[in-house]
Amino acid sequence: RRALLKGGLLGGAGAFTLAGAVASSGAASEGSAPGTSSTGTADLVVPFHGEHQAGITTPPPPHAVFVGMDLDDGVGTTELGRLMRVWTDDISRLTAGVAPVTDQEPEVAARPAGLTVTVGWGPGLFDRLGLDDRRPSWLAPLPPMPVDDLDEAYGGTDLLLQLCSHSPVPLAHARRLLVGAARGIATPRWVQPGFRDPGEQAGLAFRNEFGQVDGTVQPDVADRDADLLWIGPASASHPGWVGGSSLVLRRIRMDMEDWERADRVAREHAVGRDLATGAPLTGGEESTPVDLHAVLPSGLPVVDRHAHVRRASPHAPHERFLRRPYSYEQVGTDGTVETGLLFAAFQADPVRQFLPVQRRLAEGDLLNIWTVPVGSAVYAVLPGCAEGDWLGRALLV
Numbered sequence: 001r002r003a004l005l006k007g008g009l010l011g012g013a014g015a016f017t018l019a020g021a022v023a024s025s026g027a028a029s030e031g032s033a034p035g036t037s038s039t040g041t042a043d044l045v046v047p048f049h050g051e052h053q054a055g056i057t058t059p060p061p062p063h064a065v066f067v068g069m070d071l072d073d074g075v076g077t078t079e080l081g082r083l084m085r086v087w088t089d090d091i092s093r094l095t096a097g098v099a100p101v102t103d104q105e106p107e108v109a110a111r112p113a114g115l116t117v118t119v120g121w122g123p124g125l126f127d128r129l130g131l132d133d134r135r136p137s138w139l140a141p142l143p144p145m146p147v148d149d150l151d152e153a154y155g156g157t158d159l160l161l162q163l164c165s166h167s168p169v170p171l172a173h174a175r176r177l178l179v180g181a182a183r184g185i186a187t188p189r190w191v192q193p194g195f196r197d198p199g200e201q202a203g204l205a206f207r208n209e210f211g212q213v214d215g216t217v218q219p220d221v222a223d224r225d226a227d228l229l230w231i232g233p234a235s236a237s238h239p240g241w242v243g244g245s246s247l248v249l250r251r252i253r254m255d256m257e258d259w260e261r262a263d264r265v266a267r268e269h270a271v272g273r274d275l276a277t278g279a280p281l282t283g284g285e286e287s288t289p290v291d292l293h294a295v296l297p298s299g300l301p302v303v304d305r306h307a308h309v310r311r312a313s314p315h316a317p318h319e320r321f322l323r324r325p326y327s328y329e330q331v332g333t334d335g336t337v338e339t340g341l342l343f344a345a346f347q348a349d350p351v352r353q354f355l356p357v358q359r360r361l362a363e364g365d366l367l368n369i370w371t372v373p374v375g376s377a378v379y380a381v382l383p384g385c386a387e388g389d390w391l392g393r394a395l396l397v
C-alpha cells in the first residue's frame with residue numbers, strides 16, 4: 001500500500017510519500033509506515049514525474065545545494081540529450097529512494113528525506129549549441145544593478161541543478177552522483193550550499209540570518225496565480241517550454257556586524273515589519289497586508305519611503321514571483337565567515353515580473369545599507385516529464 005504522509009503546503013507537486021512504499025511497490029505495512037518512527041523525515045519521497053519539476057512549489061526543506069555547471073568544449077546537442085536522459089533516470093530513482101545502477105552507496109540513496117532535484121538551462125547553453133530558435137526570449141543575465149559587486153565565480157552557467165532535502169546526507173550523495181554522471185559533458189563552476197529552518201513560521205516563511213521573518217508575501221501559485229509561475233502555451237517561445245519556469249538566483253552578502261550595530265527600530269523600519277512577529281509596522285499579524293498609505297500624526301508614512309516591503313511591493317499585478325531563498329555561510333580557511341542569502345525567485349518571465357522589482361530595490365532600498373549582491377544567474381527551468389519520458393526531450397529531438 002502506498003502511504004501518503006502529508007500533502008504539500010502548496011498543493012500538487014509538494015505531496016510526500018514514503019520511500020519504502022514507493023521503492024518496494026507495496027511493502028508498507030498498516031499503522032506506522034516503515035522508517036517513520038525512528039527516522040523522522042528520512043523516508044519522505046516527493047514525486048518526480050509530472051507536468052512541472054519538483055522543488056519549485058514543494059515546501060522548501062532545510063537543506064539545499066545549487067550547482068552551476070558549464071558544458072565541456074566540443075559538446076553538442078547529442079551529448080546534452082544523453083546527459084538529460086541519464087540525469088532524468090538518476091533523479092527519478094534518487095528522489096524515490098532507489099539507488100541508480102552506478103550508485104556505490106545504495107544505503108544512502110534509500111533514505112532521500114524528501115529529496116528534489118530541479119534542472120535548468122542557462123543562456124550560455126543556447127549560445128554554445130546554436131539553439132537560438134528554442135531559447136526563451138527573456139533568457140539573459142540581468143542587466144547590471146547599481147548595488148552589484150558581482151564576482152564572476154558566482155555568475156551564470158550553462159546548466160543548473162537545485163537539490164533540496166530534509167537531510168544534508170542524501171543531498172551530498174545525489175550531488176556527487178549527478179555531477180559524476182555528467183563527466184565528459186559538463187563540469188561544475190560553482191557549488192552553493194544553503195540552509196533554512198521554518199522554525200516557528202507557517203507556510204513559506206523562515207527566519208533569515210538578519211533574524212527577519214522572510215517569505216511571507218507570496219503569489220498563490222497553486223491556484224489563481226499559477227500563470228505567474230509556469231510558462232504557458234501563449235508565451236512559450238517553443239512548445240517544449242510549456243510547464244517550465246525560470247529561476248533568478250542572486251547571491252546576496254549580508255553585513256552582520258553592521259546590522260547588529262543598528263538599533264532595533266532602525267532594523268524594523270528598513271523592512272517595514274516587526275522583527276519578532278513579522279507583522280507589518282502598520283499593525284495586525286504576519287499575514288495582515290501592509291498598509292502602505294498609513295501615516296503618523298506627523299504626516300510621515302508609517303512604512304518608510306525606502307523600506308524594503310514598499311520598494312518590493314508590486315506596482316502592477318504581474319510584478320510578482322515565488323521567493324524560495326536559502327541562507328548561506330561561506331567559511332574561509334582563515335576562520336572568517338561570510339553570511340548571506342541565496343535569493344531564489346521562480347517566475348514565468350523574469351524580465352516582465354522580476355526585473356522591475358529588482359530595479360526599484362537597486363535604486364533605493366534601506367536594506368542595501370547592509371546587503372550586497374555578489375552573484376547573479378538566470379536559468380530557464382525545464383518542464384517536468386511523464387514516466388518513460390526525459391527532461392528536455394521536446395526541446396532536443
Ligand code: HEM
Pocket residue numbers: 208210212213214215216217218250252253254271273290308309312313314340341343354357358361367371
Ligand atoms: C519581502 C528580506 C532581497 C523581493 C521581504 C521581507 C523580508 C525580506 C524580511 C518581508 C516579509 C516577506 O514578505 O517576505 C530580504 C533580504 C534580502 C532580500 C534580507 C537580501 C539579503 C530581496 C530581493 C528581492 C526581494 C533581491 C527581489 C528583487 C521581495 C518581495 C517581498 C519581500 C517581492 C514582498 C513585498 C511585499 O510585501 O509585497 N524581503 N529580501 N527581496 N522581498 Fe525581500
